[in-house]
Structure formats: C-alpha cells, structure tokens
Amino acid sequence: MIRALSLGLALAACALPGVAVAAQPFPQQQIRLIVTTAPGTGSDTIARMLEPGMSEALGQSVYVDNRPGAGGVLGMDLAAHAPPDGYTLVLGANGTMIASPAMNPQVVKYRMKDFVPVAGLLRSPFVMVVANTPQAPKTAAELIARSKEKSLSYGSSGIGTITHLASEMFLYRTGAKAVHVPYRGSNQSLTDLMAGQVDFVSDTLPAVLPLIRSGKLRPIAVTSASRVDVLPEVPTLVESGFPGLVATGWWGLLAPAGTPPEAVKALSAAALKALQTADAQTRIKGLEMETMAMPPEAFAQFIRTEEPAWTEFIRKANIRAE
Known part of the structure; x- marks a missing residue:
C-alpha cells in the first residue's frame, strides 16, 4: 500500500506545472x-x-x-x-x-x-567543360570568340544555383554572350552537353570529374586561383587572361x-x-x-x-x- 501510494505521488508530481522532468538526450530518432x-x-x-x-x-x-x-x-x-x-x-x-x-x-x-x-x-572551384568533340572549343578564349560570332547556350543545374552563378560571372567578366538553359540537376545539364544541346557548363569537380576521366567531357578552364592537382593541365581563368576571375x-x-x-x-x-x-x-x-x-x-x-x-x-x- 505504501509503495503504491509513493508511486502515485511521484506520477502526480510529474504532472504538476513547474516540476522539472529530465529531458531525453538528442537525438531520439532518425x-x-x-x-x-x-x-x-x-x-x-x-x-x-x-x-x-x-x-x-x-x-x-x-x-x-x-x-x-x-x-x-x-x-x-x-x-x-x-x-x-x-x-x-x-x-x-x-x-x-x-x-x-x-x-x-x-x-x-x-x-x-x-x-x-x-x-x-x-x-x-568550378570547372568549365565542353563536349569532348573536335568541334567544341578548346580554350576559354575560343569559347568567348565564338560567342561573339554566333548564339551560344550554357546549361546549369537550375536557376539561382551555384552552377548558374559561376557561368554568369564568367559571362559578366569576359563580355561573352550565351543563353541560359536551366535543368533539374547536373546530370541532365551534363547529359545534354555531351549530346551537343548546349555549348558549355560550369560545374563542380565532384559532378564533372567522372565524365572528364571517361573522356566524355573536355575541361577548358578552372575558376580557382591556381590549378587543381587532379586536372594539372587545365589553366585557370586568371591564366587565360582574366585577372581576379576566381569563383568557388x-x-x-x-x-x-x-x-x-x-x-x-x-x-x-x-x-x-x-x-x-x-x-x-x-x-x-x-x-x-x-x-x-x-x-x-x-x-x-x-x-x-x-x-x-x-x-x-x-x-x-x-x-x-x-
């Protein structure tokens, strides 16, 4: 009887306002x-x-x-x-x-x-990539020159994404012109780049490295201040003639x-x-x-x-x- 009464009083105390109850440690679920x-x-x-x-x-x-x-x-x-x-x-x-x-x-x-x-x-940093075909430009300078001769387009993983901003910064600083084609992710934009549906894409190393290594895409520039170890032959945009053009x-x-x-x-x-x-x-x-x-x-x-x-x-x- 005394034990039951004690348990009842303890439970009642927990229900009273102002009585502290030990919080469970975080996290308790996925x-x-x-x-x-x-x-x-x-x-x-x-x-x-x-x-x-x-x-x-x-x-x-x-x-x-x-x-x-x-x-x-x-x-x-x-x-x-x-x-x-x-x-x-x-x-x-x-x-x-x-x-x-x-x-x-x-x-x-x-x-x-x-x-x-x-x-x-x-x-x-970002990597500017084109399709690995004989027709695609081999340098950033060649891409800029082409943009002034005919209409070009670039793909991104969506409006307002970092891949969109990287290409816009390149266009703004170099005076090149290209139409933005947004996609629902890098996979789609890079697939269309390989198919020739857009002319270039600026994307992150994790997204483009497998396709560069497999020979499906060709890098023409990186947006870092210095060359990256995994792509030692690819020049920076600074080396390509655009001082201060660094984006990450x-x-x-x-x-x-x-x-x-x-x-x-x-x-x-x-x-x-x-x-x-x-x-x-x-x-x-x-x-x-x-x-x-x-x-x-x-x-x-x-x-x-x-x-x-x-x-x-x-x-x-x-x-x-x-």
Missing part, C-alpha cells in the same frame, strides 16, 4: 538531410559522404532526401517550414542560400533568418530557425567529425575540394561576410530568374 539537387550532383555527393559518419556520431540514422526543383528553392523552402526539432537538416550552398532570394525576392519566400547555421563544410562554390548545413541550441550543437559536432573520417578525407582529396570546417557561430559569420558580395554581383550583372 534525421532527414534534405539535398536540394538531384542524385549524382556535387551537393548529393557531399551529403552521402557525410551520411555514415554523422549516423555513427549521433547514434541515429541520417538519411538523404533529394528534393530537386526550381534551382534548389523547393528543397530550401521545405526545410524552412519543417518542424524546428533538430530532425531536419538541409545542405545549403551559396546559390540556394543567398543567390535565389536575391534574384527573385517576390517568388522565393525564404530568407537566411528562416534558418540557423549548423556547420560549414566544404568549398570547391561552398556548402554548409542549416536547420529550421528555432531549432534547440543543444540539437544544433550535437548536429554540428557530428557533421564536423564526419568530415574528419579517413574515408571522407580520402574522397575530399580525390575531388580536390577544400574543407572549411566551421561550427555554428563561425559559419553564421562567414555567411554574413559572403552575402553582400554575391547580392551585389547579382545586382550589377542584372541577373534575374527567367
């Missing part, structure tokens, strides 16, 4: 990692590289959920409206995080205030605004630990990507620094969503 591009893209490669290491560090499964469309806007918007409970992440890039809202503010409703930075991850894409993890700080801290630690695994480091090196491991506060500051430069470029170049 975590969705939204990728705003299709499978096989650079973003998808990064997310799947993080999956095993994050799952091990957190003790719960982290799974990739590809949500391509509208240049990454659909996936970002989905993440922005997800419950802020720590169980939804999105892999953002400078295109989806900064450029898309700046290019089309009337349609793209999410803003950086709708997210909390979790971890900075990686950065990568970068990626990081975000969570919906309002996500509990303890969840953000745990997710950040897991992501940064996953970057340091032997498998991840081998893949990062093989893809010639640069680690930019940043905890939440440092990543937030990095975004604040980057945002004005990209929005100013978009304004000056008058880039708008078609």
Whole structure:
C-alpha cells in the first residue's frame, strides 16, 4: 500500500506545472538531410559522404532526401517550414542560400533568418567543360570568340544555383554572350552537353570529374586561383587572361530557425567529425575540394561576410530568374 501510494505521488508530481522532468538526450530518432539537387550532383555527393559518419556520431540514422526543383528553392523552402526539432537538416550552398532570394525576392519566400547555421563544410572551384568533340572549343578564349560570332547556350543545374552563378560571372567578366538553359540537376545539364544541346557548363569537380576521366567531357578552364592537382593541365581563368576571375562554390548545413541550441550543437559536432573520417578525407582529396570546417557561430559569420558580395554581383550583372 505504501509503495503504491509513493508511486502515485511521484506520477502526480510529474504532472504538476513547474516540476522539472529530465529531458531525453538528442537525438531520439532518425534525421532527414534534405539535398536540394538531384542524385549524382556535387551537393548529393557531399551529403552521402557525410551520411555514415554523422549516423555513427549521433547514434541515429541520417538519411538523404533529394528534393530537386526550381534551382534548389523547393528543397530550401521545405526545410524552412519543417518542424524546428533538430530532425531536419538541409545542405545549403551559396546559390540556394543567398543567390535565389536575391534574384527573385517576390517568388522565393525564404530568407537566411528562416534558418540557423549548423556547420560549414566544404568549398570547391568550378570547372568549365565542353563536349569532348573536335568541334567544341578548346580554350576559354575560343569559347568567348565564338560567342561573339554566333548564339551560344550554357546549361546549369537550375536557376539561382551555384552552377548558374559561376557561368554568369564568367559571362559578366569576359563580355561573352550565351543563353541560359536551366535543368533539374547536373546530370541532365551534363547529359545534354555531351549530346551537343548546349555549348558549355560550369560545374563542380565532384559532378564533372567522372565524365572528364571517361573522356566524355573536355575541361577548358578552372575558376580557382591556381590549378587543381587532379586536372594539372587545365589553366585557370586568371591564366587565360582574366585577372581576379576566381569563383568557388561552398556548402554548409542549416536547420529550421528555432531549432534547440543543444540539437544544433550535437548536429554540428557530428557533421564536423564526419568530415574528419579517413574515408571522407580520402574522397575530399580525390575531388580536390577544400574543407572549411566551421561550427555554428563561425559559419553564421562567414555567411554574413559572403552575402553582400554575391547580392551585389547579382545586382550589377542584372541577373534575374527567367
């Protein structure tokens, strides 16, 4: 009788307002990692590289959920409206995080205030590629010359994506002309490039390296400040006669605004630990990507620094969503 009474009093105390109840440690269920591009893209490669290491560090499964469309806007918007409970992440890039809202503010409703930075991850230069055919240009200078003689087109993985911005920066700085043809992911744009449907594409190393190595695409320039080790014969745009023409894409993890700080801290630690695994480091090196491991506060500051430069470029170049 006394034992039953004690148990009843304990349960009643738990129900009383103001009585503290020990919170369960985070996480208690699997975590969705939204990728705003299709499978096989650079973003998808990064997310799947993080999956095993994050799952091990957190003790719960982290799974990739590809949500391509509208240049990454659909996936970002989905993440922005997800419950802020720590169980939804999105892999953002400078295109989806900064450029898309700046290019089309009337349609793209999410803003950086709708997210909390979790971890900075990686950065990568772009590679300008053409079909590996005798007819395709062999240098950036030849591509520019052709653009002034006839109408050219370039493909991207979608409006407002980093692949779109990389080509727009090239056109803006060199005076070349080309029509933008957006696709629902790098796979589609690169397939059409190989088929001769578009003239060139600027994409990340993870997306184009397999096709370069198989002889299906020819690189004509890289957008890094110096040549990359995996493509030592390919000149930079700076070497090609365009001083200061350097562009990189970068990626990081975000969570919906309002996500509990303890969840953000745990997710950040897991992501940064996953970057340091032997498998991840081998893949990062093989893809010639640069680690930019940043905890939440440092990543937030990095975004604040980057945002004005990209929005100013978009304004000056008058880039708008078609």
